Amino acid sequence: MIEVNELTKRYRNVTAVDGLTFAVRSGQVTGFLGPNGAGKSTTLRMILGLTEPTSGTAAVGGRRFRDRPRGLRHVGALLDAGDVHGGRSARAHLWALARSNGLPRQRVDEVLREVGLAGVARRRIGGFSLGMKQRLGIATALLGDPPLLIFDEPVNGLDPEGVLWARGLFRRLAGEGRTVFVSSHLMSEMENTADHLIVIGRGKLIAAEPLTDFAARGTRQQVTVRTPDPRALTTILNAEGATVTEHHDGSCTVTGLTAARIGQLAFDHRIMLHEVTTHAASLEEAFMELTADSVEYLAGEQR
Protein backbone atom coordinates (compact mmCIF):
# COMPACT_ATOMS: atom_id res chain seq x y z
CA MET A 1 0.00 0.00 0.00
CA ILE A 2 1.31 3.43 -1.00
CA GLU A 3 -0.18 6.51 0.63
CA VAL A 4 0.55 9.93 -0.78
CA ASN A 5 -0.66 12.90 1.23
CA GLU A 6 -0.65 16.51 0.02
CA LEU A 7 2.57 15.76 -1.81
CA THR A 8 4.11 18.82 -3.45
CA LYS A 9 7.33 19.46 -5.35
CA ARG A 10 8.30 22.91 -6.51
CA TYR A 11 11.30 23.64 -8.64
CA ARG A 12 12.43 27.22 -9.17
CA ASN A 13 9.52 28.35 -11.35
CA VAL A 14 7.60 25.10 -11.85
CA THR A 15 5.25 23.31 -9.48
CA ALA A 16 5.86 19.78 -10.76
CA VAL A 17 3.58 18.11 -8.18
CA ASP A 18 0.83 20.11 -6.53
CA GLY A 19 -0.85 18.80 -3.37
CA LEU A 20 -1.38 15.21 -4.52
CA THR A 21 -3.30 12.84 -2.24
CA PHE A 22 -4.05 9.25 -3.26
CA ALA A 23 -3.59 5.63 -2.21
CA VAL A 24 -2.34 2.63 -4.19
CA ARG A 25 -3.61 -0.71 -2.89
CA SER A 26 -1.99 -4.11 -3.05
CA GLY A 27 -3.39 -6.98 -5.11
CA GLN A 28 -4.23 -4.86 -8.13
CA VAL A 29 -2.53 -3.00 -10.94
CA THR A 30 -2.84 0.74 -10.49
CA GLY A 31 -2.20 2.88 -13.55
CA PHE A 32 -0.62 6.29 -13.06
CA LEU A 33 -1.69 8.42 -15.98
CA GLY A 34 -1.12 11.94 -17.13
CA PRO A 35 0.03 13.86 -20.20
CA ASN A 36 3.73 14.58 -20.72
CA GLY A 37 5.11 16.72 -17.93
CA ALA A 38 2.15 16.05 -15.63
CA GLY A 39 4.46 15.18 -12.75
CA LYS A 40 4.36 11.38 -12.78
CA SER A 41 8.10 10.75 -12.65
CA THR A 42 8.59 13.37 -9.94
CA THR A 43 5.85 11.74 -7.85
CA LEU A 44 7.36 8.27 -8.29
CA ARG A 45 10.79 9.59 -7.32
CA MET A 46 9.34 11.09 -4.15
CA ILE A 47 7.57 7.82 -3.28
CA LEU A 48 10.92 6.06 -3.70
CA GLY A 49 12.78 8.62 -1.60
CA LEU A 50 14.96 9.77 -4.51
CA THR A 51 13.56 13.30 -4.58
CA GLU A 52 12.80 15.27 -1.44
CA PRO A 53 9.24 16.70 -1.41
CA THR A 54 8.80 20.44 -0.90
CA SER A 55 5.90 19.48 1.40
CA GLY A 56 3.57 16.57 2.07
CA THR A 57 4.38 12.90 2.58
CA ALA A 58 4.65 9.64 0.70
CA ALA A 59 4.46 6.47 2.78
CA VAL A 60 4.65 2.78 1.94
CA GLY A 61 3.08 0.28 4.31
CA GLY A 62 2.46 3.12 6.74
CA ARG A 63 6.13 4.10 6.92
CA ARG A 64 7.90 7.04 5.34
CA PHE A 65 10.84 6.21 3.14
CA ARG A 66 13.53 7.17 5.62
CA ASP A 67 11.99 4.82 8.21
CA ARG A 68 11.55 1.92 5.80
CA PRO A 69 13.80 -1.03 5.21
CA ARG A 70 15.64 -0.49 1.91
CA GLY A 71 16.78 -2.62 -0.93
CA LEU A 72 15.45 -4.76 -3.71
CA ARG A 73 13.69 -7.20 -1.36
CA HIS A 74 11.33 -4.43 -0.31
CA VAL A 75 10.74 -2.39 -3.42
CA GLY A 76 11.52 -2.92 -7.07
CA ALA A 77 11.46 0.03 -9.44
CA LEU A 78 12.09 0.76 -13.08
CA LEU A 79 12.50 4.51 -13.51
CA ASP A 80 14.87 5.05 -16.41
CA ALA A 81 15.83 2.01 -18.45
CA GLY A 82 18.79 3.86 -19.97
CA ASP A 83 20.34 4.48 -16.57
CA VAL A 84 22.65 1.43 -16.58
CA HIS A 85 26.38 0.82 -17.06
CA GLY A 86 26.66 0.02 -20.77
CA GLY A 87 30.00 -1.75 -20.47
CA ARG A 88 28.68 -4.63 -18.37
CA SER A 89 26.78 -7.68 -19.51
CA ALA A 90 23.16 -8.05 -18.37
CA ARG A 91 24.17 -10.92 -16.11
CA ALA A 92 27.11 -9.06 -14.55
CA HIS A 93 24.87 -6.06 -13.93
CA LEU A 94 22.30 -8.20 -12.11
CA TRP A 95 24.97 -10.20 -10.25
CA ALA A 96 26.36 -6.97 -8.81
CA LEU A 97 22.90 -5.91 -7.66
CA ALA A 98 22.14 -9.36 -6.25
CA ARG A 99 25.40 -9.35 -4.30
CA SER A 100 24.86 -5.90 -2.78
CA ASN A 101 21.32 -6.86 -1.78
CA GLY A 102 22.25 -10.24 -0.32
CA LEU A 103 20.28 -12.17 -2.94
CA PRO A 104 21.25 -15.61 -4.27
CA ARG A 105 23.00 -15.70 -7.67
CA GLN A 106 20.49 -18.15 -9.09
CA ARG A 107 17.87 -15.43 -8.82
CA VAL A 108 19.71 -13.60 -11.65
CA ASP A 109 19.13 -16.42 -14.12
CA GLU A 110 15.53 -16.76 -12.99
CA VAL A 111 14.71 -13.12 -13.71
CA LEU A 112 16.66 -13.12 -16.99
CA ARG A 113 14.50 -16.04 -18.11
CA GLU A 114 11.39 -14.33 -16.84
CA VAL A 115 11.98 -11.22 -18.96
CA GLY A 116 13.18 -13.12 -22.03
CA LEU A 117 16.83 -12.04 -21.88
CA ALA A 118 18.41 -15.40 -21.00
CA GLY A 119 19.79 -15.71 -24.54
CA VAL A 120 21.62 -12.37 -24.40
CA ALA A 121 22.70 -12.52 -20.75
CA ARG A 122 26.41 -12.28 -21.70
CA ARG A 123 26.03 -9.41 -24.13
CA ARG A 124 27.06 -5.87 -23.24
CA ILE A 125 24.11 -3.72 -22.19
CA GLY A 126 25.52 -0.90 -24.31
CA GLY A 127 24.43 -2.80 -27.43
CA PHE A 128 20.89 -3.40 -26.16
CA SER A 129 17.85 -1.87 -27.88
CA LEU A 130 15.52 0.30 -25.80
CA GLY A 131 13.08 -2.62 -25.52
CA MET A 132 15.85 -4.91 -24.23
CA LYS A 133 16.89 -2.26 -21.71
CA GLN A 134 13.29 -2.01 -20.55
CA ARG A 135 13.23 -5.77 -20.05
CA LEU A 136 16.48 -5.55 -18.10
CA GLY A 137 14.97 -2.76 -15.97
CA ILE A 138 11.98 -4.98 -15.26
CA ALA A 139 14.34 -7.86 -14.37
CA THR A 140 16.12 -5.55 -11.92
CA ALA A 141 12.82 -4.60 -10.29
CA LEU A 142 11.89 -8.29 -9.94
CA LEU A 143 15.28 -9.44 -8.63
CA GLY A 144 14.48 -9.17 -4.93
CA ASP A 145 10.94 -10.59 -5.32
CA PRO A 146 9.54 -7.47 -3.60
CA PRO A 147 5.94 -6.86 -2.49
CA LEU A 148 5.96 -3.39 -4.06
CA LEU A 149 6.77 -2.67 -7.70
CA ILE A 150 6.91 0.71 -9.40
CA PHE A 151 7.35 1.03 -13.17
CA ASP A 152 7.74 4.39 -14.94
CA GLU A 153 6.63 4.10 -18.59
CA PRO A 154 7.74 0.44 -18.73
CA VAL A 155 6.41 -0.40 -22.19
CA ASN A 156 8.21 2.42 -24.01
CA GLY A 157 10.23 0.79 -26.75
CA LEU A 158 8.67 -2.66 -26.36
CA ASP A 159 7.28 -4.30 -29.50
CA PRO A 160 3.62 -5.43 -29.53
CA GLU A 161 4.56 -8.90 -28.26
CA GLY A 162 6.60 -7.25 -25.51
CA VAL A 163 3.70 -5.00 -24.53
CA LEU A 164 1.41 -8.02 -24.22
CA TRP A 165 4.01 -9.84 -22.18
CA ALA A 166 4.47 -6.86 -19.83
CA ARG A 167 0.70 -6.57 -19.34
CA GLY A 168 0.47 -10.24 -18.41
CA LEU A 169 3.41 -9.87 -16.05
CA PHE A 170 1.91 -6.87 -14.21
CA ARG A 171 -1.39 -8.67 -13.84
CA ARG A 172 0.31 -11.78 -12.50
CA LEU A 173 2.37 -9.78 -10.00
CA ALA A 174 -0.78 -8.05 -8.74
CA GLY A 175 -2.56 -11.42 -8.61
CA GLU A 176 0.16 -12.59 -6.24
CA GLY A 177 -0.94 -9.83 -3.86
CA ARG A 178 1.77 -7.29 -4.66
CA THR A 179 1.33 -3.55 -5.06
CA VAL A 180 1.93 -2.73 -8.73
CA PHE A 181 2.05 0.95 -9.74
CA VAL A 182 2.63 1.62 -13.44
CA SER A 183 2.89 5.04 -15.10
CA SER A 184 2.04 5.91 -18.66
CA HIS A 185 1.05 8.93 -20.73
CA LEU A 186 -1.10 6.70 -22.96
CA MET A 187 -4.52 5.51 -21.88
CA SER A 188 -4.43 2.67 -24.38
CA GLU A 189 -1.57 1.08 -22.44
CA MET A 190 -3.67 0.96 -19.29
CA GLU A 191 -6.92 -0.17 -20.85
CA ASN A 192 -6.23 -3.87 -20.57
CA THR A 193 -3.85 -3.75 -17.65
CA ALA A 194 -5.00 -1.54 -14.80
CA ASP A 195 -7.77 -2.19 -12.30
CA HIS A 196 -7.50 1.24 -10.77
CA LEU A 197 -6.37 4.60 -12.13
CA ILE A 198 -4.70 7.65 -10.67
CA VAL A 199 -4.90 10.44 -13.26
CA ILE A 200 -2.97 13.68 -12.86
CA GLY A 201 -2.52 16.83 -14.94
CA ARG A 202 -0.17 19.75 -14.23
CA GLY A 203 0.78 18.12 -10.96
CA LYS A 204 -2.79 17.97 -9.67
CA LEU A 205 -5.09 15.01 -9.11
CA ILE A 206 -7.80 14.66 -11.77
CA ALA A 207 -9.19 11.22 -10.88
CA ALA A 208 -8.52 8.32 -8.52
CA GLU A 209 -10.99 5.53 -9.12
CA PRO A 210 -11.57 2.08 -10.66
CA LEU A 211 -10.92 2.00 -14.39
CA THR A 212 -14.56 1.12 -15.09
CA ASP A 213 -15.81 4.22 -13.21
CA PHE A 214 -13.33 6.38 -15.07
CA ALA A 215 -14.57 5.12 -18.42
CA ALA A 216 -18.21 5.58 -17.44
CA ARG A 217 -17.96 9.21 -16.37
CA GLY A 218 -15.87 10.40 -19.28
CA THR A 219 -17.55 10.68 -22.62
CA ARG A 220 -21.29 10.64 -23.18
CA GLN A 221 -22.55 7.43 -24.65
CA GLN A 222 -23.29 7.32 -28.33
CA VAL A 223 -25.89 5.16 -30.05
CA THR A 224 -25.72 4.18 -33.71
CA VAL A 225 -29.16 3.83 -35.28
CA ARG A 226 -30.19 2.57 -38.71
CA THR A 227 -33.66 3.19 -40.04
CA PRO A 228 -35.27 3.42 -43.49
CA ASP A 229 -36.69 6.81 -42.40
CA PRO A 230 -33.83 8.79 -40.82
CA ARG A 231 -35.49 12.17 -41.33
CA ALA A 232 -38.59 11.29 -39.29
CA LEU A 233 -36.51 9.68 -36.55
CA THR A 234 -34.18 12.68 -36.37
CA THR A 235 -37.14 15.04 -35.89
CA ILE A 236 -38.51 12.94 -33.05
CA LEU A 237 -35.16 12.48 -31.31
CA ASN A 238 -34.29 16.19 -31.67
CA ALA A 239 -37.62 17.04 -30.02
CA GLU A 240 -36.48 14.89 -27.06
CA GLY A 241 -33.25 16.87 -26.76
CA ALA A 242 -30.93 14.41 -28.50
CA THR A 243 -28.24 15.36 -30.99
CA VAL A 244 -28.41 13.33 -34.20
CA THR A 245 -25.73 13.20 -36.88
CA GLU A 246 -26.69 11.53 -40.15
CA HIS A 247 -23.95 9.70 -42.05
CA HIS A 248 -23.51 8.99 -45.77
CA ASP A 249 -24.08 5.28 -45.25
CA GLY A 250 -27.58 5.96 -43.91
CA SER A 251 -26.74 5.40 -40.25
CA CYS A 252 -27.19 8.04 -37.55
CA THR A 253 -25.16 8.74 -34.42
CA VAL A 254 -27.30 9.80 -31.48
CA THR A 255 -26.06 11.36 -28.24
CA GLY A 256 -28.18 12.36 -25.29
CA LEU A 257 -30.60 9.39 -25.25
CA THR A 258 -30.21 5.76 -24.28
CA ALA A 259 -30.74 2.95 -26.78
CA ALA A 260 -33.85 1.90 -24.82
CA ARG A 261 -35.39 5.37 -25.04
CA ILE A 262 -34.62 5.60 -28.77
CA GLY A 263 -36.26 2.21 -29.32
CA GLN A 264 -39.32 3.26 -27.34
CA LEU A 265 -39.72 6.54 -29.28
CA ALA A 266 -39.33 4.76 -32.62
CA PHE A 267 -41.92 2.18 -31.54
CA ASP A 268 -44.36 4.90 -30.39
CA HIS A 269 -44.08 6.66 -33.76
CA ARG A 270 -44.15 3.45 -35.81
CA ILE A 271 -40.66 4.00 -37.23
CA MET A 272 -38.81 0.84 -38.14
CA LEU A 273 -35.27 0.38 -36.79
CA HIS A 274 -32.71 -1.91 -38.41
CA GLU A 275 -29.96 -1.36 -35.89
CA VAL A 276 -29.49 0.16 -32.43
CA THR A 277 -25.94 -0.13 -31.09
CA THR A 278 -24.59 1.51 -27.96
CA HIS A 279 -20.91 2.46 -27.93
CA ALA A 280 -19.35 2.33 -24.52
CA ALA A 281 -17.32 5.42 -23.78
CA SER A 282 -13.83 5.01 -25.12
CA LEU A 283 -11.25 5.24 -22.36
CA GLU A 284 -8.98 7.22 -24.64
CA GLU A 285 -11.74 9.80 -25.14
CA ALA A 286 -12.47 9.96 -21.42
CA PHE A 287 -8.79 10.52 -20.72
CA MET A 288 -8.43 13.23 -23.39
CA GLU A 289 -11.53 15.03 -22.15
CA LEU A 290 -10.48 14.98 -18.51
CA THR A 291 -6.90 16.03 -19.16
CA ALA A 292 -7.58 18.51 -21.98
CA ASP A 293 -7.06 21.50 -19.71
CA SER A 294 -3.82 20.18 -18.33
CA VAL A 295 -1.87 19.22 -21.43
CA GLU A 296 1.38 21.07 -20.91
CA TYR A 297 2.43 21.63 -24.47
CA LEU A 298 -0.95 22.21 -26.09
CA ALA A 299 -0.66 24.74 -28.95
CA GLY A 300 2.94 25.41 -27.98
CA GLU A 301 2.02 27.08 -24.70
CA GLN A 302 3.93 26.21 -21.59
CA ARG A 303 2.59 26.37 -18.10
Ligand SMILES: Nc1ncnc2c1ncn2[C@@H]1O[C@H](COP(=O)(O)OP(=O)(O)OP(=O)(O)O)[C@@H](O)[C@H]1O
Ligand atom coordinates in the same frame (compact mmCIF):
# COMPACT_ATOMS: atom_id res chain seq x y z
N1 LIG B 1 14.89 18.51 -11.73
C1 LIG B 1 13.96 19.34 -12.26
N2 LIG B 1 14.16 20.66 -12.31
C2 LIG B 1 13.24 21.51 -12.82
N3 LIG B 1 12.05 21.11 -13.31
C3 LIG B 1 11.78 19.80 -13.29
C4 LIG B 1 12.71 18.84 -12.77
N4 LIG B 1 12.15 17.60 -12.87
C5 LIG B 1 10.95 17.78 -13.45
N5 LIG B 1 10.72 19.08 -13.70
C6 LIG B 1 9.51 19.65 -14.33
O1 LIG B 1 8.41 19.21 -13.59
C7 LIG B 1 7.32 18.88 -14.44
C8 LIG B 1 6.89 17.44 -14.24
O2 LIG B 1 7.88 16.56 -14.77
P1 LIG B 1 7.79 14.97 -14.69
O3 LIG B 1 8.99 14.44 -15.37
O4 LIG B 1 7.54 14.57 -13.28
O5 LIG B 1 6.49 14.69 -15.54
P2 LIG B 1 5.97 13.32 -16.19
O6 LIG B 1 4.51 13.29 -15.95
O7 LIG B 1 6.78 12.19 -15.70
O8 LIG B 1 6.23 13.56 -17.72
P3 LIG B 1 6.61 12.56 -18.93
O9 LIG B 1 5.40 11.74 -19.25
O10 LIG B 1 6.94 13.54 -20.02
O11 LIG B 1 7.78 11.76 -18.45
C9 LIG B 1 7.77 19.22 -15.85
O12 LIG B 1 7.35 20.52 -16.18
C10 LIG B 1 9.27 19.16 -15.74
O13 LIG B 1 9.86 20.02 -16.70
